[in-house]
Amino acid sequence: MIDHDDAGTVRPSTLAWASRYLNDGERIVATEALHGGITAEMRRLTIGASDGGTRDLVLRSFVDPAFVAHAEDMLNREAGTLALLTGTGVPAPGPVAVDATAAHCEHPSLLMTHLAGRTVLDDQGLEARVPLLARQLVAIHALRPAERPREYRAWTTADAVVPPDGADATAWAAATDVIRRPPPPYEGRFLHRDFQPGNVLFHVPPPGPAGPRVTGVVDWVETSWGPADLDVAHCSSNLAMLHGPAWGLRFAEAYEEAGGTLAAAADERLYWRLLDALGFSTSVRWVARPWQEAGRTELTTRAVEQRLDAHVTALMDALG
Incomplete structure (x- = not known):
């Protein structure tokens, strides 16, 4: 987990590196x-021009030693994905520069364009946002790049699952047995692999006839090739923990309503949904922290664990 205590600060070596990729007459005037x-x-760099105008760039830097070890692969993969997405209609940042080995920066870093909009994690307005999330994910899955990304990687195994305190032991034991099975066959799709509300930007207008719209999808470090069900499962798990288990079930419906195709058999759908949900069993506190920082202080680790338990139980009841 990263430490936000040094908010806004960017090391001089990193600022000097980023400055190399600015236009003539531009300079970095603020960081946030x-x-x-x-x-x-993540840092926003405000770029000032000689005519007084400004624009923003975004700097991603890996500082935690646990992630620095994988930063070269992750940053190069994201930079390549952002380049691939240019011109596809998927609203993603554009790559500006990458220093994946920290040859010039204090830490391994990626510099990219800034997208308008903001993440929206409130319960209010969720009914309107879920179909937009689903339509955006269908558009991502429709991409057919000339060169496929790496095959998906499972983020847990049956032996690594640790049910939360007070969880329905019977449901979790049955759910864990589901993911002991070999993965079902699937038709591969281009996956974001971490598609969830925290990685989608919205423009939310004042109350009126115009509704919200998606303005960007960020954080492409885990881009993979695999079953559409897995991306749907990940967003469903996040929605269940963030907004309640009913929304975890609703998202899969919204995805199909938007034209997406999921596994035909219920047991196959259950496998992918549980493979993702059970992967959160040991990481709830890391997942909850950004939500708390965004103002959802009621989402304590315990509260999110309870919602995860309810989500797993709901999946077993609906698909098991």
Whole structure:
């Protein structure tokens, strides 16, 4: 987990590196921490031009030793994905520069364009946002790049699952047995792999006839090739923990309503949904922290664990 105590500060070596990629007459005039990241520090760099105008860039830096060890692969993969997404219609940042080995920066870093909009994690307005999330994910899955990204990687195993205190032991034991099975066959799709409300930006207008719209999708470090069900499962798990288990079930419906295709058999759908949900069993406190920082202080680790338990139980009841 990253430490936000040094909010906004960017090391001189990193600022000097980023300055190399500015236009003539531009300079970095301000930096600001962007909260919400789990694996990396995010900073907004305000760029001033000689005519008085400004624009923003975003700097991702891996500072936690646990993630620095993997930073080269992750940052190069994200930079490549952002380049691939340019011109596809998927609203993603554009890559500006990458120093994946910290040859010039204090820490391994990626510099990218800044997108308008903000993450929205409140319960209010969720009914309107869920279909937008689903439509955006269908558009991502429709991409057919000339070169496929790496195959997906499971983020847990049956032996690594640790049910939360007070969880329904019977349901969790049955759920764990589900993911002991070999993965079902699937038709591969281009996956974001961490598609969830914290990685989607919205424009939310004042009350009126115009509704919210998606303005960006960020954090492409885990881009993979795999089953659409897995991306749907990940967003469903996050929605269940953030807003309640009913929304975990609702998202899969919204995805199909938007034209997406999921596994035909209920047992196959259950496998992918549980493979993702059970992966949170040992990481709830890391997941909850950005939500708390965003103002959802009621989402304590215990509260989110209870929602995760309810989500797993709901999946077993609905699909098991």
